[in-house]
Amino acid sequence: MPTIPFMLLCGTLLGLSAGFIMHRADFCLAGMFRDLFLFRALFKLRILLLLIVISMFLFESARLAGIIHLYPFPSFGSPSLAAPFGGMIFGIGMVMAGGCVVGSLYKTGSGSVPSLIAVIGLIAGSALFAEFFPWWSKITANATFLKGKITLAQALGLSPTLLAATVAAIALPWIFTIYRNGGWIRPIYTDGSLQPWIAALLLSLIGFISVIAIGMPLGITTTYAKAAAMTESALCPTHYAGLKFFQRTSLQYTQPLTGELLRGGPGKDLDAIALIQFPLVFGIVAGGALSTLLLGEFKIRWKLPFRQYLSVAIGGVLMGLASRMAAGCNVWHLLGGLPIMALQSMLFLVGLFPGAWLGSRLLSRYVIR
């Protein structure tokens, strides 16, 4: 099958499934971190950990079986202290926006106007990043350490299998203990709900298929930069032409199944990034919409206090900025990078916790009254 239709079909189906599953299981990654700080609730974070552990097992098994052609995955770089900083800004943003970069998409699909505002904020944040990209890229480069090392295994000079086996040795008794205490199940009151642990299992399979078929885990945030590029190039082409960020080629890789060399970047062109991410974004929105429509719960929801609109807009801008500052969003780092123990992703997580804490404080103090 030629590359373009294959990638379009694959991305749409993966996005559609992810959006549908996330909506049915209320799989909100922002909520997982926020509820830890607001309500001392650990259940959802436990589900995220399960998803990361299953993904680690799947990715490592596939690597050993020789069916992962690009390892570490494309676009992961050496660790930089810019990553925890970006993670922190991202954490504040996702809590204020009431959903992360993916959460905002499936919630938009389910009829939430504030989530659409967060998406527009994400585009604006990406445009803002383009303005100070040269400065930030210098800081990132200066703060980079362990040059040439991408994963923890590479940094330690150990086999990834050994590290994954160590994690498995710790995780298996933990999973079993939680299972014995009934900690994987939650009561269900809504129609058509999916137990979050099933969602975690299915989402790790979706990530796995993405790695095998597309060559990398799920990532969508460069789409927001592309949307910013398309808007800016149409509205102020001279200014757009002077922005270095949009001239970059940030991705160059060989499609693992078709063997075609693909290139792309955050600029306005319909390149490899568009081919990989646009179908995913469309699919996630459509998946959220489909799930809601099938339940008879679709309704355009827009009535909410002005403070909340302001919060989602600011949250969206912060996430847009941060996902470029940290070279990826929470889905990219947590669901794609952590399972291969990418150092950049581990640092992103280090920043995400204090960010989500700060976001929760801002939300409960100034936004929700």
Next chain:
Amino acid sequence: MESTQTIEFDITGQICPSTMLIALREINRHIVSLNSGELKLVFRTDNRDCTNTIPEAAGNMGFKADVQKSDSVYSIVISKE
């Protein structure tokens, strides 16, 4: 016999986690009347997630929570067990 009073809050459409925060605030504000059985609180929401989080929090505080769906909106009824 004294009848039970009901206060209804329409919090449809709001961003997460305002539904939960508002519910917690109102449960705490009316805790005496809820405990005496004089009052029931009803939260109308379209946020599917909080149909789990609110009953769980109410249960931890010793209250009963019923969830009903009508016209694409869920009503969470909090009362004394």
